[in-house]
Amino acid sequence: MKAIIFCLVFVAVCNSLPAQDSTVHTRSLDSVILVSFLNQQNIRPLPAIQGTYLFAGKKTELIDLAQAPADLSNKSGRQLFSRIPGIFVYDMDGAGNQVNISARGLDPHRGWEFNIRKDGILTNSDMYGYPASHYSMPMESISRIELVRGTGSLQYGAQFGGMLNYISKQGDTTRPVSFESINSVGSYNLVSSYNAIGGKKGKWSYYAYLHKKTKDGYRDNEHTDSEAEAVILNYTVAPRLSIRAEWARSRYLYRIPGALTDSMFRADPRQSTRSRNYFSPDIHIPSLTLNWQPAAQTKIQLTVSAVLGKRNSVLFDKPTQVRDTINTATLRFNNRQVDIDRFNSYTTELRFLQEYRSGRIKNTLSAGLQLMNNDLHRTQLGKGSTGSDYDLALVDPQWGRDLHFKTTNVALFAENNFRLSPALSFNLGARAETGKTDMNGTITYYPGNEIPVRIEHRFPLFGGGLSFKPTDNMELYAGFSQAYRPMLFKDLVPGSLYEKVDPAIKDAKGYNAEAGFRGSWRFFKWDITGFLLRYNNRFGTLAEMDNNGNFYTYRTNTGNSLTKGIEALVQADWLSGNKFFFSVFTSTALVHARYTRGSVKSGNANIDIAGNKIESAPGIISRNGITARYRKYSVSVLYSYTGETFADALNTPEPAAATGAVGPVPSYGLLDMSLLFRISKNLDSKLTISNLADKQYFTKRPLFYPGPGVWPSEGRNYNFTFSVRL
Numbered sequence: 144m145k146a147i148i149f150c151l152v153f154v155a156v157c158n159s160l161p162a163q164d165s166t167v168h169t170r171s172l173d174s175v176i177l178v179s180f181l182n183q184q185n186i187r188p189l190p191a192i193q194g195t196y197l198f199a200g201k202k203t204e205l206i207d208l209a210q211a212p213a214d215l216s217n218k219s220g221r222q223l224f225s226r227i228p229g230i231f232v233y234d235m236d237g238a239g240n241q242v243n244i245s246a247r248g249l250d251p252h253r254g255w256e257f258n259i260r261k262d263g264i265l266t267n268s269d270m271y272g273y274p275a276s277h278y279s280m281p282m283e284s285i286s287r288i289e290l291v292r293g294t295g296s297l298q299y300g301a302q303f304g305g306m307l308n309y310i311s312k313q314g315d316t317t318r319p320v321s322f323e324s325i326n327s328v329g330s331y332n333l334v335s336s337y338n339a340i341g342g343k344k345g346k347w348s349y350y351a352y353l354h355k356k357t358k359d360g361y362r363d364n365e366h367t368d369s370e371a372e373a374v375i376l377n378y379t380v381a382p383r384l385s386i387r388a389e390w391a392r393s394r395y396l397y398r399i400p401g402a403l404t405d406s407m408f409r410a411d412p413r414q415s416t417r418s419r420n421y422f423s424p425d426i427h428i429p430s431l432t433l434n435w436q437p438a439a440q441t442k443i444q445l446t447v448s449a450v451l452g453k454r455n456s457v458l459f460d461k462p463t464q465v466r467d468t469i470n471t472a473t474l475r476f477n478n479r480q481v482d483i484d485r486f487n488s489y490t491t492e493l494r495f496l497q498e499y500r501s502g503r504i505k506n507t508l509s510a511g512l513q514l515m516n517n518d519l520h521r522t523q524l525g526k527g528s529t530g531s532d533y534d535l536a537l538v539d540p541q542w543g544r545d546l547h548f549k550t551t552n553v554a555l556f557a558e559n560n561f562r563l564s565p566a567l568s569f570n571l572g573a574r575a576e577t578g579k580t581d582m583n584g585t586i587t588y589y590p591g592n593e594i595p596v597r598i599e600h601r602f603p604l605f606g607g608g609l610s611f612k613p614t615d616n617m618e619l620y621a622g623f624s625q626a627y628r629p630m631l632f633k634d635l636v637p638g639s640l641y642e643k644v645d646p647a648i649k650d651a652k653g654y655n656a657e658a659g660f661r662g663s664w665r666f667f668k669w670d671i672t673g674f675l676l677r678y679n680n681r682f683g684t685l686a687e688m689d690n691n692g693n694f695y696t697y698r699t700n701t702g703n704s705l706t707k708g709i710e711a712l713v714q715a716d717w718l719s720g721n722k723f724f725f726s727v728f729t730s731t732a733l734v735h736a737r738y739t740r741g742s743v744k745s746g747n748a749n750i751d752i753a754g755n756k757i758e759s760a761p762g763i764i765s766r767n768g769i770t771a772r773y774r775k776y777s778v779s780v781l782y783s784y785t786g787e788t789f790a791d792a793l794n795t796p797e798p799a800a801a802t803g804a805v806g807p808v809p810s811y812g813l814l815d816m817s818l819l820f821r822i823s824k825n826l827d828s829k830l831t832i833s834n835l836a837d838k839q840y841f842t843k844r845p846l847f848y849p850g851p852g853v854w855p856s857e858g859r860n861y862n863f864t865f866s867v868r869l
Contacts, residue, residue, distance in 0.1 A: 185211060186226040186712070188661060188670070189289060191560075191610075194263075194434075195444045195494040196299075197509035199560050200570055200610035200620045202292040202657055202672055208285055212770060212779030212817035214831040214862050215282040216327040216335040216356065220244050221783045222815060222833070223282070225766045227290060228672075228710035229732030231759065231785070234842045235849065237331070237857035238358045238367035240395050241279055246292070247655075247676045248706035248736030248760035249304050251843070253277065256304035256628070258296070261391065262311050262375075264430045264448045268486045270300070271550040271580050271600075272519035272632040277424035277454055277486075279393045281354040281371050283325045283337035286312045293655030293676070294622035297556050297574040297606050298509055303626045303655065303678065311375065314341015314350045322869045330860035333358040348377045361857040362400040363415035369395035383436040394425040396533060402463045402852025404803040412839050412855035417467055419459055419479060421533040422849065426452035426486070440498040447491050454484040455535055456848075457527050463802045463852040473529075481525035481535050488517040510557035515578070519548040519632060524587075544586050548632045552578030552600055570608040570622075577601050580629065588640050596635055596644060602627050602652065617662030627652040633847065634682050634698060643687075645699035653677035653703075659710075668714045676706040683792065686744040694747045702741015704757055708734035724772040729765065736760035743792050755794045759843055761786035761810075777819040784812040790844035804844060804851030811840035827866040834859045 186206050191199035204227050208215070213222035218239030220232035233243035233251040245251035253275035259266050266278040289308040291299075299306045315321035320342045327335040339352035354371040373391040380386060401417030430448035437443065459467045460480045470477050494511035524543025528534045558572025582596040606624030613619075628651040635644055659672035683701030688694055714728035736757040742749040763786040770779040789795070791805045798806030814835040820828045837859040844853060 195442050195496040197558055197560055199568055200608035201295045201622055204290045206288040214833055218242055218282050225781055226712055226730050228712050228730045229764055234856040237361045240397055248757045257307040258300035258302045260308040265490050268450055269488050269517045269519045271629045272548040278426040278428055281337055284311055284352050285309050293626055294624040294657055296624050296626050297558050297572040301604055301627050316343035316348050318342055319344045324867045327862055327864040329862035331359045331361060346379045350375045362413050364418040365400040366398040385434050387432040389430045391428045396423040399849050402850045402854055404463055405798040408853045419531045422456045424454045442496045444494045450486050450488040452486050456482045457535055475529045478529055479527040481527040482523040485520040490515050505562040507560040513554040515552045517550045521546045546584035548582050550580040566612045568610050572606050574604040589637055619660050621658035623656045625654045642696040649680045649700055651680045653679050666715050666717055671711045673709050679703040684744045685749050686747050701743055702738055704738045706736040708732055722774055726770040729767045731765040733763055752792045755792055756789055759788050761788050775821040779817040781815040786810045802851055803853040813838055825868045829864045831862045
């Protein structure tokens with residue numbers, strides 16, 4: 144409360160200062176949707192100031208999805224993020240149920256190293272217990288994607304990866320009703336339909352959509368049914384005061400075909416080892432946002448939001464080599480395991496941005512307060528049915544694990560941009576986080592008095608940045624920002640009686656540092672960045688021995704890592720009259736990701752991993768594309784190359800023959816093609832052919848969900864899309 148009072152007092156004082164001649168008075172205007180078919184700017188940096196955010200001097204990227212040569216219905220990550228260098232894509236399933244990406248050597252599982260938002264609203268399921276984003280919006284509903292790398296983490300959250308913000312489309316506010324329908328059919332019986340309405344009447348504007356999709360999948364026994372809905376209402380109370388209410392939901396049911404061994408993958412990557420495994424998250428995200436501009440120099444935003452829902456699974460959860468067959472003793476299948484996570488995550492965020500002068504120096508201050516109150520209720524190891532359908536019923540009412548993971552956290556942040564001249568500015572900022580996490584409940588196989596775990600989150604984080612623009616079209620930028628990552632629920636739960644959790648376990652912490660040069664000259668555009676990412680107190684397991692000489696697994700902080708590299712986007716565009724447009728680009732990252740200190744358990748011994756490669760961190764990721772447009776026709780070709788990675792910190796050189804759970808992930812190169820025909824200003828058609836050469840590959844050997852082993856990615860597949868806008 145004191146912080147809120149301070150913010151309001153500061154605004155009042157600044158508003159009382161004499162107005163400067165340079166003050167820019169703003170006025171809200173109705174939106175007009177313009178689609179440029181020929182010269183489509185697919186990617187560009189974010190503006191220095193946007194709303195209540197300060198992006199000056201930071202590594203930022205904005206992806207415009209209008210006319211994008213990407214498979215939107217299947218959310219192909221390598222196509223969506225093709226022009227952002229260094230994005231590693233984990234193809235968990237070909238239906239695109241989740242977007243699994245990372246950067247700079249971080250973990251790609253459901254993007255949980257990012258602060259993921261939709262229209263500025265947090266969508267991570269539980270930032271402290273399970274930060275994966277189980278919410279899965281249809282990409283057809285998104286107008287653009289904003290990415291801010293980790294050096295901006297002081298303003299939105301302390302994540303190492305940065306902020307990923309999906310911006311929804313809006314209806315045509317020049318009329319009461321507008322309509323859009325995007326329908327796709329494709330390989331493996333894909334049928335997808337997205338329908339939206341929007342418009343404006345008086346002080347009200349709105350946008351709403353309904354999406355449904357079904358797809359069998361590339362592999363045997365693989366199937367997805369998904370649906371998503373959203374309603375967005377805006378009410379303009381006054382020219383400088385508006386209220387936005389939004390509700391969004393996503394649900395999908397994924398039938399999981401199971402992991403393979405390497406020999407099985409080589410023999411037939413489309414085969415299945417499971418037919419009774421299912422995964423289904425059902426997530427609701429309600430929010431209410433107030434935007435107020437009490438003066439031309441002042442912006443205030445108050446947001447109240449929640450992530451509510453469940454993550455459900457019913458699995459025959461055994462290693463790959465254990466076949467799911469009829470039990471000869473019972474003449475039935477064995478019982479499956481039921482797990483249900485219940486998310487109750489609440490966030491309140493007050494932000495303000497103030498422009499003011501100090502002598503001759505122009506300043507912009509972005510500051511605010513963030514409150515989080517989360518309760519993740521995890522019920523696991525339930526004894527499920529012996530059936531084959533999606534059934535969460537238990538045959539025994541007792542859960543093997545019934546735990547609550549409750550977190551309260553308060554963060555106060557401020558960052559100031561000092562503009563020393565029209566060309567030179569620098570930022571200084573800080574973020575203070577304080578809170579605690581309590582875990583309690585029951586585990587049937589574990590002593591109750593050893594279960595409670597309390598973790599204190601107390602972090603002062605600091606950062607700064609520099610921007611120098613020698614010309615309007617060029618910028619040199621540099622930045623540094625500290626970051627941290629809480630220990631997650633899964634890392635704190637002992638898997639058996641022979642595991643213990645370090646009571647003094649610490650959150651991981653470190654920093655991002657980067658320096659870059661971006662700009663444009665004639666028909667060239669570029670953004671070249673060098674970076675360092677320090678990640679200390681990484682989590683792992685050690686082999687320990689008790690007083691009786693018995694070995695046990697000890698979950699604790701096991702080491703540090705350092706990732707460094709270069710990210711480069713170079714693009715050339717040619718426009719000839721109003722008929723022909725040609726573009727070529729390369730988006731390439733060279734990454735050196737290594738453990739600098741640490742040990743991990745292998746059998747009953749601890750092995751030193753200093754100098755080893757970090758898991759799922761390719762040394763090179765390169766995407767290269769060509770687009771040619773003539774009148775109403777467009778063709779795009781994308782070649783993506785991803786270097787070899789390892790599945791485990793030990794860098795096991797040979798795959799585990801029995802399970803495929805550890806070992807190298809071979810490098811792979813993929814070719815995609817997109818053909819677009821704009822029939823009229825209201826009608827579009829697009830054909831996307833992904834993995835044109837039918838490459839058999841996989842991107843990761845996961846250590847947990849959806850199961851250790853090889854998970855083949857999709858072979859050649861096509862998607863035909865027809866769009867109508869009225």
